[in-house]
Amino acid sequence: SQDELSIKASEKAAVDKLPASTGKAPATNQEERETGSVDSSIYFLWAKSSGGLWMMLMTLLIFVVAEANNTLTKVWIAYWGDHGEAHSAFWFLGIFALLNLTTSALFYLQALNISLRGLAGGQMLFKQLLQAVLQAPMGFFDTTPVGRLTNRFSKDLYTVDETLPASISMYLGCMMKVVSTVLIIAFVTPLFLAAMIPVVLFYMHSQRFYMETSRELKRLDSLSRSPIYALFSETLDGLTTIRAFKSEGLFLARNE
DSSP states (O other), rough: OOHHHHHHHHHHHHHHSSSOOOOOOOOOOOOOOOOOOOOHHHHHHHHHHHHHHHHHHHHHHHHHHHHHHHHHHHHHHHHHHTTTTTSSSHHHHHHHHHHHHHHHHHHHHHHHHHHHHHHHHHHHHHHHHHHEEEEHHHHHHHHOHHHHHHHHHIHHHHHIIHHHHHHHHHHHHHHHHHHHHHHHHHHTTTTTTHHHHHHHHHHHHHHHHHHHHHHHHHHHHHHHHHHHHHHHHHHHHHHHHHHHHOHHHHHHHOOO
């Protein structure tokens, strides 16, 4: 009828007004990679998430006291050897045992504290990341591969939860041991400080070279994981279609 023809004509006109489809999917944003040294604001962000500056100072204080007590234990052994006749062996042994128990308690406290700081920081950063993703516009998900999000929520958060606290604990512990050893040697042999200057300069140069290389390798490693996660996730989502078109070999080759 004439009414049906007019309706079809109006529908065709409405369709003709729609923009022509390019047939292309939305462009994927290129994953960015930082260069150079890590900005100090990143460290302050983690410190703030882990309990604030005061908690970090308390953590540092625990490491200092623990290493000082450990050094005092060694000094006490030397004193015992030089003045063994001044008191009974049980007196020296009792103080030595007390110092060792205190050192063990302090080492346990520093390990517990750094673990709690890492847990608090990881939880806070996870909440911020999750909130940012949930509040992101739809265009973000159109241009961001699933593998990139998986990488952020898996490997990167694992680094924040596990690797970062362990690295900080190892760094502080090693630094305290080096400082205490240098102080003891310098107290006994002051000329040792003069010999330390070229050694410190050499280690600073080596450390700078290592950090520049290691930092970039870590960043490249993090970037290389996102496409792997994305391909694996897309393969699982389209498994039925892949089998229907007998393309298993193609995807096996891509995943190798």
